[in-house]
Each structure stands twice: as C-alpha cells, then as structure tokens.
Amino acid sequence: MARQLIKGNEAIVKGAILAGCRAYYGYPITPASEIAEAAAFYMPQAGGVFLQAESEVAAVNMLFGAAAAGVRAMTASSGPGISLMQEGISYLAGAELPCVIADITRGGPGLGNIAPEQSDYHQVVKCGGHGGYRTIVLAPDSAQEMADLTMLAFELADRYRNPVMVMADGYIGQMMEPVEFPAEARPLPLHSWSTDGTPEHRSNLICSIELQPDDLERHIRKLEAKYQRAEREEVRAEHYRTDDAEIILVGYGIVARLLKSVVERGRALGMPLGLLRPITLYPFPVRELRRLSRQACCFVVVEMSTGQMVDDVRLAVEGRRPVEFYGRCGGNAPSAEEIFAFVERVAAHPAEALLEEVADA
C-alpha cells in the first residue's frame, strides 16, 4: 500500500480502526485533539462509536463500559487529562479490561504549556493510579510507529487483558511523515468474558473488587504474573549502532530521533557512539541495558524533562557504569549540537564522571 503523508495523531486513529477499534471516548486537549477529531470523522463511518465526553473522568469510565461490553476501545489525552484518568486506569487494570489510552505529552506541571515535554513518564510508566498494577507503555518515535504501535497496543491489550498506553510527545503527534498502513483491517475480537447483553454472556461479571485479603492477594498475584510474563515476552527496543559502541545514548520518542543524528555526528569523528531506544517503556529493556553495560564505558540518557526515565536506566545498569543525564524541559527540545557537546564532555572525562558517581553513592 502506498505511503501517505499524515500527522502522527491521525495515524493513531487510522491504525486503531484497522486494528478493530470501534469506540472512541475523549475530551479535547492540545496537543492530542487531532486524535479526537480524526476519530469523530472516521469512527462513525467505520461503524463505531465516537463521543466527546464531559471530562476525562467520564471518558475513561466510558472506555471502561465499552471495554466491558467487549469492544476494542480507546481514548487519548495529554498530561492534565491523563492525571484525571488515573483512577479509571486503575479500575481498568483491576477489572482486567483491555483498551488503549494515548498520551500526547505536553509541558507541565499544572497547566504548564502545550509544547512537547516528556515529563509524564512517571505518571504513565509508573502508573499514577492507586494500587499495584501496571500498564504496558509503548513509545513511538515516528508517525509510522504511531500507527504500528497503536495496532500492536490493541493486540497486547487483548493478550494481557490490560490497558495499554501509547505515549508520544507533542512533536510526534503533530508532525507529518509518510505512513504505510496494512492493506486489510483486522476482524473484530469476540470476548467470552464480556458483558454485552447476550444470553451466552449473561453470567459474566466485570469487577475489580475482592473483599477478602486472601482473594485480593490471589488476584494481585495473578495480575503480577501477567506483568512478569510481559516483562519476559514484550520488551521492545531499537538498537542503533550499539554493536561496537562504548558510549550508549538512551532516549525515546522525538529525543531518539535527535540522538540518531548525534550518533552519526560522533561516528563521523570516530567516536564509538550508539543508541538504545526503548520502544516499550514498560516493560523496560532492562536486560538489553545490562548487556550493554558490559561493553560500554558509560551511558548518556537524554530526556525532555528533568530526568525520569534515567532512574530506570540507573536501576538497570546497577551502578556498573556511570549514567549521565542531559535534559531540556518547559517545551524546549534539545538540539543535536548541544547534546553532542554534552556527550563530548562526558567522553573526555569518563573516569571523572565515574568517580563522581561513586562519590555520590
């Protein structure tokens, strides 16, 4: 199929519908609104439901209802709206309802601004809702991946009976790139557990309650087993020139795109740079990082925040190598030049950086 020039946000909707999504509930917010707008246009034509909810709180609970009814369903929002959805996401995970939630991130805290930032990492990846649950989190870095990973998100959501989040910064949502879609739409799933008002499913119950501590512990352990399976089977990461790399750059989303030009610039000067781009932020590519920590002399994590994912990199590397951080925030994207200058400084004094790290510890 021919490639089409479209916005990342629109690619999400087309991908979702091809993946069998037939319900969208959402509330407008920049820079995610094009998702709602595209859904409003395409979903009814595809035989699905589109509804602009009265709030993100309502939207996420509509998502709960649609998922309970056995329909592939999604919503999308940005920072403040995702904050409001957190209670609902916890219920979705507790009741084991598959669905997809996209977060097109902006600058914060508070109203912040609408320029791109990556500071929702904590609330999305570490699960900002109550109770012990996880959501799988996919981080596209192109319009193509907005489509591909949204389609994957629906598969994973069903496979794990769990909400899956697609988290991209405002740039990835707003930019246009060529996207190629699969030629065929996926058939709609049938869920034996759904409450859809049919005789076969009459005795089904969608619920997140377990009153007895033993029962709840069993339920939580069951969820935990799912997450552990996801940690074994669903880790996705892109390796870019890491084979012989000694300085490993780590970044996701738009930052990973910048880091590729940093790698190229360094390589042209004979610097052994490589990039590890986590595609799943949960499950996090812990094993990949550990493996790389054997060959690398240090890691440089770059984020559009004051540093959130860097904690996970440090946990994975377990102090074996220094992990340096460079971040911009407030809606500023770092330039490849400034990142490169930072990497050069790190490369010039790896030992010092290591010493600092040791002294800090």
Place this chain on the structure above:
Amino acid sequence: MPEYQVLHEKARSFYPRYTRKAEAQHQTHYCPGCGHGVTHKLIARAIDELGIQDRVVLISPVGCSVFAYYYLDVGNVQVAHGRAPAAATAVKRSRPDSIVISYQGDGDLAAIGSAEILHAANRGEPVTVFFINNAIYGMTGGQMAPTTLIGQKSTTSPFGRSIWNEGYPLHVCEVLAALEAPVYLERVALGNSKQVMAAAKAVRRAIENQVRGLGFSLVEILSPCPTIWKKNPVEAQRWVREEMAKVYPLGVFRDRTKEAEPRPAPAPPPALGDLPRILEIGDGAGEALPPLPKDPFADHRIKIAGFGGQGVLMLGEVLAEAGLAAGLEVSWLPSYGPEMRSGTSNCHVRLSTRAIDSPLVAHPTLLLALNEPSLRKFSATVEPGGWILYNGDQLPADCARQDVHVAAIPFTRLADRVGDARAGNMVMLGALLEITGLLPEAHIDYALRRKVKSERWLELDRRALAAGREAARQGVTHAS
C-alpha cells in the same frame, strides 16, 4: 413478617444462591428494612415480567449497593464511584440491543457523579437509572449526602445540615426536568406497601421505556436506611413518608413516553474490506510520477516561517507531499499552540534521499522567511552555503550574511498582482524551485492538487508559482 424477608420469594432474575457469604446464601448483605433490598426485588420482578433477563447489563455503583452483582443474575459491571452513567452510556452505545441499568446511591449520583448523570441525561442516553435517595452515605458509615435534609445530623454534619455551610438538599428529578432530552423522570418512595406498589410500577416503566427504544429514564426512590438513621424499619419507613417526602415531593416530573420516538437504529457497519477506502488509505499512489534518483545524496533542511495566514504550514505541506511523490524521505513538523494564536507560525520540513533522523531543523539549508521577525529569528541559524529567501526588497543590513545565498523578493506584493496576496507562499515556492531545482514541476503540481480543493485557488496558485519563477530569474543576490 418484616419487609426484608420478602426477598425470599425470589424472582427468576435473582441468583438461586448468593455466593457472597458461604454461611448466608439466601440473604443479601443489606440491613433489615433497607430500601436497596426492596428496590432489587422490584427490578428483578420487572426484568422477569418483561422477559429480558438475558439482555440486561447492570452497572452497579460504589455504595451499599456495590454488591448488586451478587444478587441479580444478569450481565454485571461494577464501576468507579459516581461513574455508572458514563459506563452505561458506552455499553449501550456499543451494544444497542442490551438493556442497560445504572443503579446509584445519592452520594454516587448526586455528589461525586453529578457531572456524569447530568450529561448522560442531557444526551438522552437510552438507559434506565435507578437513583436510591436515602439522604445519607450508607456504606461509609453515615456521612452527609447532597440529599441530606436541612437540620439532619450525620457524622460530617454533627450539628445538623445548615443551609449556610452545606447548602440546600439537591433535587435531582427537578434538576433533570430542566433538560430537554429525558423521556421519563419520576420520584417514588418506599414508605409503605402502597408506595412500594407505586414504585414497582415506576421501575417497570423505566425499564420498559428502554425496551421500547425510548430515551433516558430515571426513577428516584426515597429509600429507608434504618441502620444509619438509627431507627427501626417501621420508624424508618415513617420517616421516608413524613419527612423525606415533604422535602422531595413524589410524582412524575417528565413523561414523554407517548410522544417520544424510538431512537433510530445505528446503520449497519461497513464490510471490513471497505475500511481502507473509508480511512482514505487506499488512494495514496494517485498517479504514477517518476521518482527522483537517490543518487547523489541530497538532504534539504527547510525552515519556513512567517505570520499566521501567510500559508507557512501549507507551503511546507506542499513541499513534503511533493517530496514524497518524488520518492524522497520527508518530514513536516509545525509549531503549534499559542504561538499560532499570537500570530507567528513556522514549520520544519526535511527532504532527503536517506532515512530522516530528526524532523527538527535547527540549522536549515533553506530558510523561507515570510516576514521580518522570522528573518531576524532564524537568519543566523542558516547553514553556510545555504539559502535565505526573504519576502521583501532587500535584507535589513543587520541580517545580511556573506556566507549564504540570498533571494530578497517581495513575494506578497507579487501575489497581490497575480490576484491574491495570500498566494505569497506559492510565489515564494516558485522562486525556490527556480533557484534550487529542488523538485520537478509535475510533483509540485500533484501535491498542489492534493492539497487545494478549490479550482479557483488551484489556478491562482499555479499562476503564483509561475510569477515566483519569473521573479527569481531576475533578482537573486548570491553569496559573495
């Protein structure tokens, strides 16, 4: 026989045994004399009578009735506090043949869930809501509800509800009756058996409306909570009759069941094979255009900037679309948000023979500055050897650079002569193509046809392109 035991004459829509407690499989968890138990019975009866047990999806709330799913043998969904109308909306919309019942207490519906019920009612969602008004929070141990009566004591209004501190009791039926969409709103009570019989009728009607395909129905049920009220079941019933009903008058607040039209059934979904056409992803190729050779390596980093309304983003889109048609890798990244509203706008376009790493253009090889502020902002960032196209007769002296090529042409003025100043972006594009040979005419024209749907504008844009080419042939300042 105390009222609560009435549950034992079971409707078929109740489970034969309740599995909540192994030792009490014939008893609900409700207190003796509780209105929830009575209401469950009325609902189960109505479901039996209407023969719809298989179609019912019951949405249970957070509150004492959180466990309704242990009793009613129907599809059950238990949701977050206050959000049952949202979940009900979605179940009904995706499964129009199901009969969706939202069951809620007064804290759930009238406090934390006040937005959800108001909007579900206002949209006229064709669902049935049973609203148990017991003037108190039962489950959490007797805190004040929005429906608590003036002067009524609760654990969080220990001196009695005061209009100055907590405001007046909330009248849900009256509030919803102010909306256009609801089809049926009635307030009933469970204060004696006569009232219970009237309630039974209302409950049945509210469900029947949905079976008939009519819109939103809600029954508010004034309901005893003997435990929290610290009354025996008989006194509690009297309090419903004598105190609550005084504040909350019984009656029908809306009945449009006769004139309401059944909602039109949704159109049948399209065949899966039709989706690529519907999603507009099948037509990409359009027409066969010759791709550009991949060799030599070319990598154009373009920044376009100007005022909103000058067609900055559109110029970028045409370039990206034409580049894609020419087989190049492309990206287009806009500035977005308040910046757009404050009047300036810019976009980053990359056209490359190789995969594009970053879509951000910090150092353009081509700067297209449609106004002076943009020129000032970005002229210093242009790569040495690159080009600046500026919408003016000449670059201001302080922006001049010796190491880049410059074409200063009054594009907007030329566009005005062509027929519309707004086509200045296309005049600029024409000049750009003439100077750099960036993309073939055919590909640009193809992109224009994809973007510009009005014939008049298409024709105007083509003339603007030609005017730009002509201007470029005449006045170009090269780097020294």
